[in-house]
Amino acid sequence: MNHLASDMHKETFVLNMGPQHPATHGVLRVKLVLDGEYIVEAEPVLGYIHRMHEKMGENRTWAQFMPNTGRLDYLSALSYNHGYVAAVERAAGIEVPERAEVIRVMTVELNRISSHLLWFGAYLLDLGGFTPLLYAFDDREQILDLLESVTGSRLTYCYFRFGGLYNDIDDDFIAGLKGFVERLRSRLPMYHTLVTKNIILMKRLKDIGVVSADMCRRYGATGPVARGSGIDYDVRKNEPYSVYPEFDFDVPVYHEGDSMARYMVRMDEIEQSLRIIEQAIAKLPEGPIMAEKAPKIIKPAKGDYYHAVEAARGSFGVRLVSDGTNTPYRLKLRSPSFCNLSLFAEASQGMLVADAVAFMGSLDLVIPEIDR
Amino acid sequence: MSGYFKEIIDGTHSLVAGMGVTIKYMVKPVVTMQYPRASVKMTARYRGHIDLVKDAETGESLCIVCGMCQKACPSGCISVAGEKPEGAKKKVLTSYRLDFTKCSLCGLCVESCKPGAITFSKDYNLAGLTKDEFIFDLKKRLEER
Amino acid sequence: MNPEVSRLLIYVVAAIAFVALNAAMLVWMERKVAGHMQGRIGPKEVGPFGLLQSFADGIKLMTKQLIVPEGADVPLFKVAPMLVMIPAVMCFVTIPFSETVAARNINVGLLLLFAIASVNILALLLGGWASNNKYAVISAARAVSQNVAYEIPMLITAITVVMFTRTMNLHDIVMQQAGGFWNWNILPFTKNPAMALVMPISFLIFFTCSMAETNRAPFDLGEAESELVAGFHTEYAGMGFGLFFLGEYANVFIGCSLAVILFLGGWQCPFGLAPGIHWFLIKVYSLIFVVMWARWTFPRTTIYGLLNLSWKILIPISLFNLVLTGALIKVF
Numbered sequence: 001m002n003h004l005a006s007d008m009h010k011e012t013f014v015l016n017m018g019p020q021h022p023a024t025h026g027v028l029r030v031k032l033v034l035d036g037e038y039i040v041e042a043e044p045v046l047g048y049i050h051r052m053h054e055k056m057g058e059n060r061t062w063a064q065f066m067p068n069t070g071r072l073d074y075l076s077a078l079s080y081n082h083g084y085v086a087a088v089e090r091a092a093g094i095e096v097p098e099r100a101e102v103i104r105v106m107t108v109e110l111n112r113i114s115s116h117l118l119w120f121g122a123y124l125l126d127l128g129g130f131t132p133l134l135y136a137f138d139d140r141e142q143i144l145d146l147l148e149s150v151t152g153s154r155l156t157y158c159y160f161r162f163g164g165l166y167n168d169i170d171d172d173f174i175a176g177l178k179g180f181v182e183r184l185r186s187r188l189p190m191y192h193t194l195v196t197k198n199i200i201l202m203k204r205l206k207d208i209g210v211v212s213a214d215m216c217r218r219y220g221a222t223g224p225v226a227r228g229s230g231i232d233y234d235v236r237k238n239e240p241y242s243v244y245p246e247f248d249f250d251v252p253v254y255h256e257g258d259s260m261a262r263y264m265v266r267m268d269e270i271e272q273s274l275r276i277i278e279q280a281i282a283k284l285p286e287g288p289i290m291a292e293k294a295p296k297i298i299k300p301a302k303g304d305y306y307h308a309v310e311a312a313r314g315s316f317g318v319r320l321v322s323d324g325t326n327t328p329y330r331l332k333l334r335s336p337s338f339c340n341l342s343l344f345a346e347a348s349q350g351m352l353v354a355d356a357v358a359f360m361g362s363l364d365l366v367i368p369e370i371d372r
Numbered sequence: 373m374s375g376y377f378k379e380i381i382d383g384t385h386s387l388v389a390g391m392g393v394t395i396k397y398m399v400k401p402v403v404t405m406q407y408p409r410a411s412v413k414m415t416a417r418y419r420g421h422i423d424l425v426k427d428a429e430t431g432e433s434l435c436i437v438c439g440m441c442q443k444a445c446p447s448g449c450i451s452v453a454g455e456k457p458e459g460a461k462k463k464v465l466t467s468y469r470l471d472f473t474k475c476s477l478c479g480l481c482v483e484s485c486k487p488g489a490i491t492f493s494k495d496y497n498l499a500g501l502t503k504d505e506f507i508f509d510l511k512k513r514l515e516e517r
Numbered sequence: 518m519n520p521e522v523s524r525l526l527i528y529v530v531a532a533i534a535f536v537a538l539n540a541a542m543l544v545w546m547e548r549k550v551a552g553h554m555q556g557r558i559g560p561k562e563v564g565p566f567g568l569l570q571s572f573a574d575g576i577k578l579m580t581k582q583l584i585v586p587e588g589a590d591v592p593l594f595k596v597a598p599m600l601v602m603i604p605a606v607m608c609f610v611t612i613p614f615s616e617t618v619a620a621r622n623i624n625v626g627l628l629l630l631f632a633i634a635s636v637n638i639l640a641l642l643l644g645g646w647a648s649n650n651k652y653a654v655i656s657a658a659r660a661v662s663q664n665v666a667y668e669i670p671m672l673i674t675a676i677t678v679v680m681f682t683r684t685m686n687l688h689d690i691v692m693q694q695a696g697g698f699w700n701w702n703i704l705p706f707t708k709n710p711a712m713a714l715v716m717p718i719s720f721l722i723f724f725t726c727s728m729a730e731t732n733r734a735p736f737d738l739g740e741a742e743s744e745l746v747a748g749f750h751t752e753y754a755g756m757g758f759g760l761f762f763l764g765e766y767a768n769v770f771i772g773c774s775l776a777v778i779l780f781l782g783g784w785q786c787p788f789g790l791a792p793g794i795h796w797f798l799i800k801v802y803s804l805i806f807v808v809m810w811a812r813w814t815f816p817r818t819t820i821y822g823l824l825n826l827s828w829k830i831l832i833p834i835s836l837f838n839l840v841l842t843g844a845l846i847k848v849f
Binding site for chain 1: 379382383386387389390392393394397403415416417418419444445446476477478479480483492
């Protein structure tokens with residue numbers, strides 16, 4: 001007997017948007033209790049890709065933890081490099097030369113653009129539009145080629161070091177970067193014509209997944225999710241670090257709180273990152289890329305330190321507890337996607353499954369950084 | 373009522389504009405590279421697995437068997453062994469094993485090597501049938517070059 | 518043998534062969550069109566320009582094991598793909614490819630086509646229900662409501678053409694459009710210039726509805742890959758899936774050929790010179806190219822957006838069109 005028929009006396013049934021699903025952007029399992037097509041209850045189940053990064057932090061020296069930072073959120077690995085390195089530099093009191101800081105900002109913003117481009121393509125793929133993914137990847141290839149010529153890696157970078165950088169950049173990189181900025185600026189209107197102004201997309205994103213500012217505060221959502229709900233908080237402006245205070249850029253904030261607002265925040269962020277890159281190229285000073293007084297073996301003083309950076313998905317925080325030895329005592333990583341995902345359970349009640357997929361895509365989750 | 377008609381007209385216009393974009397890209401040349409008929413030129417800094425550097429004069433490696441790379445590696449992939457021959461001042465390298473199945477290409481070993489004896493290779497066409505094929509004997513690779 | 522019977526047999530075999538070959542050809546065309554729009558080449562290794570790729574895929578599908586999931590309703594499960602193919606092949610009875618190439622010239626050809634094509638919906642529902650899979654049932658239900666909603670504007674716009682041409686005989690409809698493209702029903706300047714107001718709108722509505730009827734993107738919720746795995750044909754493996762695919766492409770061909778016959782002059786040449794089957798095929802495949810173009814450009818609509826489009830926009834406009842057509846025919 002068809003087991004669906006036996007469920008008929010109950011109104012709801014349980015559907016697993018399982019660990020393997022094209023739209024959950026990683027191994028995320030969401031237990032949905034559905035009433036027909038409407039979601040009554042949604043429960044994300046995590047842990048399918050828990051790799052114990054925080055425990056590894058306790059067993060490796062400060063320098064040996066660097067490759068792990070690139071594997072947390074592999075799409076914006078340089079921001080995570082930056083967060084960890086800045087936290088240790090704050091703990092050990094190392095000064096970074098200005099050239100290194102400016103190059104750090106340049107590469108981090110490039111990485112932010114590549115992360116947003118991939119989000120854009122994957123989001124539209126979830127919604128059924130297959131072509132913008134490949135256009136976005138075409139642009140992203142250029143970024144990856146540029147960053148490969150500097151760091152040697154395409155995705156999981158391990159480029160920053162305590163006190164500066166691993167390699168210096170050369171003139172080819174600057175020339176390539178200028179060409180890229182021009183090319184992407186000329187392609188952005190095409191994205192808006194093909195996707196943003198499309199009536200089908202607007203119907204799919206407007207008023208879907210409305211998240212109020214109060215809800216964002218309760219769950220600790222940061223990044224484009226919070227900025228799409230009207231909270232004007234960007235770690236680069238509110239808790240300034242590195243040389244960001246010297247750059248002139250806007251923080252896009254939209255107040256509607258629906259998926260369209262979050263989409264527009266990220267598209268505007270791409271433009272702002274292009275602005276920052278241009279300013280960084282203009283103000284790149286000469287000088288060393290590594291601090292002279294950076295010790296070979298780092299041993300920060302005993303204490304409890306915290307540093308947050310603005311990754312592509314929100315505020316990434318690193319909390320170090322050092323006991324004076326050459327391995328951390330405790331290394332806590334605050335990943336933005338974890339808090340963004342926690343919005344899903346409350347906000348998805350009463351939604352259609354298709355709208356829930358659109359909502360999850362607009363949160364821009366990367367599951368490996370949730371599970372660490 | 374006027375909003376109804378405006379929506380229809382704007383909507384149809386956006387659909388036609390979108391179709392205009394894709395047809396424009398259809399007639400442009402393709403952006404893909406036909407691998408494996410054509411292969412990519414690797415950048416100078418591409419991080420393949422590490423290789424020993426050949427000393428131009430002696431033809432041997434520059435390694436002084438200090439073990440810094442072995443200590444720096446977070447994954448424990450490197451095992452270096454050396455011996456001090458009779459009457460020599462420095463150690464000579466006898467074996468350098470790299471377990472590439474664990475390597476994360478972080479570059480801490482290359483950075484920590486004082487004489488600059490190891491560097492990244494440009495090998496990317498690595499495919500093997502067993503796990504042992506990925507445990508590289510770098511000294512043997514140096515001698516074969 | 519009776520020449521009538523042998524003629525019929527030839528047409529039946531030809532129709533089935535045409536459906537199969539058409540599906541292979543359309544799969545190749547779809548992949549090439551998709552590839553070039555996305556800045557890449559589609560298939561290129563198997564055969565020149567990848568032409569033999571679809572045959573290779575067909576052979577692969579035929580050699581796969583036909584799995585029937587546990588708990589599925591076996592007779593219904595096995596019948597559903599066949600139910601998709603049979604109406605598709607049957608519709609070829611009345612479609613006139615050219616003046617001489619037509620299986621049967623039925624006087625109410627248009628009505629017959631619509632009647633047979635509606636059986637397709639039954640097959641989707643059966644396939645989804647019999648699969649014993651929650652995803653498949655949801656998507657089958659969606660597909661049925663979508664198909665019902667889009668049948669209505671399609672029929673109404675077909676009625677406007679019938680009111681204008683005064684016949685349901687597909688052969689006669691095309692014969693009336695002989696001459697040049699100024700005689701075509703889409704902009705009938707020579708026959709009744711006032712109709713040029715309503716006919717293009719009818720064509721657009723008919724074309725959109727035929728895209729929705731055949732579950733093509735952006736209306737392909739039934740097969741929404743990233744939401745419901747593969748919708749009503751999730752549990753079908755091998756040739757069962759292949760038959761659904763073949764049926765879908767055959768339906769695309771039938772929908773576009775109906776649009777060509779009713780509005781674009783069938784096998785008539787745009788300049789009245791050399792009418793023949795080649796013009797018919799050129800026009801149908803151009804329209805199919807537009808269908809594919811739309812698929813690869815737009816994202817998918819939601820079920821509510823889809824139903825709203827039909828009930829709140831297409832049906833009122835097509836009803837208004839119908840009334841206007843009647844008035845214009847009476848007056849002019």
